[in-house]
Amino acid sequence: MKHFEYVRPKTIADAIAAAAEPGAAYLASGTNLLDLMKGGITRPDRLVDVTGLPGLDRIEHLADGGIRIGALVRNADLAHDPDFVRSYPAVAEALLSGASAQLRNAATVGGNLLQRTRCGYFYDTASACNKREPGTGCDARGGENRLHAVLGWSEACIATHPSDFCVPLVALDATVEIEGRAGRREMALEALHRLPGDTPERENMLEPGDLIVALRLPAEARAFAAHARYLKVRERTSYAFAVVSATAALRLEAGKIREARLALGGVAAKPWRPHQAEKLLAGASPDVPAFRRAAEAALADAKPSGDNLFKIELARRIIVRALTLAAAGTPARIAALPASPFASVSGALQDA
C-alpha cells in the first residue's frame, strides 16, 4: 500500500478543506477503500477520516413523516432498527442481502452509496481499465463479462454498480444531503451516480471535498411498506454480489395497483429505475401478465455488453417474481435468507 497522510478532523468544515486537496480521499469504515488501497487500485496521498465527525451517526424521524439517516450509521444498525424495518422493509432486506455480518457491522450508509464497482478488470492493475486509468481501454469488453452491464453501458466501460442498498432507495425517491465547499445542497439519489459515457472515471456528481452527510427517505415511501420486496440472484446463497436484483414496491387499492415502484441492481453503472415500467403498472391488476408487460418495458433498451445476454431475460423474470412477491405482501419478518430466490413464498411461481 502506498504511504499516505492521515488526518482526523473534528468538524465538517475542516474535513471538507482537508479533502478538497488533490489526492485526498475520505475514509469512513474503509471496508471498500482499504481493499482498493491494498490492491493498488486506489492510491490516495491523504486519508481524511470522517468517523470522528459529530452528529452523523443518528437516525432521525422528521416532522413531515420522512426519515433522515446520518452518513455514518452502520449498515447493520439501520437494517435492524425496528421502526426502519417496519417502514422500509425492502431497504432492510436489501441491506441484509449484502456482504457479510462483519462487513455490515462496519460499513457506513455513505460508504455504501460510494462503493466502487467490483469489475475484475478494474481490480486487476495489470488490465486495461478506463475507469481506473482513463484512456487505457477496457479489457472487460473482450474478457470475462457475463456479469457486466446490460443497460446504460458504453464502449468505454461496462462495469456495474455493486450496491444492494441503493436499489430500493432509488425506487423510494431517496435524497442525499451533501456538504461541500459551496455549502449544503441535496440531490435525488437517482441523480447521484453517472452512466459511464466517455468518462467512466467520473462515477458520481460529487466535486472535490464534497461529503455526503445524510440520506433521506420521504414520508410517501412508507405507503409501500405492506407490499415491498427485494430479490437478488447470486452465484452462491450468501455473501455474493448480485447477478441481477430487483426491488418492487406497490400501493394496492381495491384490488388494483395505485402506484408501483421498481428498480434493478447489477445491470448498470447505477441503480436502475425504469420509470416507464412503473407507469404501465399504475391502474393495472396485480397479475403476472401486467408484471410481464412492465418487465418488457423495463428492459426495452437493454443490450448485452458481452457474454451476458442471459441477464436481460433474467432481469425480466426477476422483476415479475419481485412484483409477485410484493403483491403477496411483505412478510412479518425478513426471511432467513434475505432477498433469496430460494426462500419459498406461497403464491409465487418458483420458476417464473
Added chain:
Amino acid sequence: MNLSISLTVNGVRRDVALSDPRVTLLDLLRERLHLTGTKKGCDRGQCGACTVLVDGRRINSCLALAISHDGADILTIEGIARGDQLHPVQAAFIAHDGFQCGFCTPGQIMSAIGLIGEAQAGDDPERVREGMSGNLCRCGAYAGITEAVLEAQQRLANANRRRSA
C-alpha cells in the same frame, strides 16, 4: 504527526506508538501485541479469519485501520476463556467437531460470539448459516460449526434465563 493510540485489548489497556498509519488492526494485534490467535487469511475482507469484536461488534480486523480505532475495546480469541475454563462457544466447537485444520477457527468462534450477541438468529439453523456466511472454512466443517453455534446459543440463553430468574 502523533500516531500513538490506546486500546483496551482483552480487558487490558495497551498504548501503542504506530510508526505508520497503514497498520491494520489485524497487523497491530499480531505483529505489535503478539496476539497471533487472530489469523490473517485473505487480508481483503473475504474469508473472516481475522474476525474480532470491536466495542462488542464483530468486524474484519484486516479492513480496519488501527489509527482509526483509538480508544476502542477489542476482544480477541485470547480473551474469551476464563483461565482453563473454555468459553461456551469454544467448548461447543470441540464437542461438535467444528473444525479440522483449525486455521479459520478463531475467526469462526469470534464471529459466533458476535452472532449470538446480535440475537437475530435464535435457534434457526438457516439464520445461523446465513449469519456465519462471512467466515469461510476450507476444510468444510460447516455442519459441525452450525451445530456448535446452535448449542452454544442455547447454553448461553439458558444461562441468561437462570441469571435473570
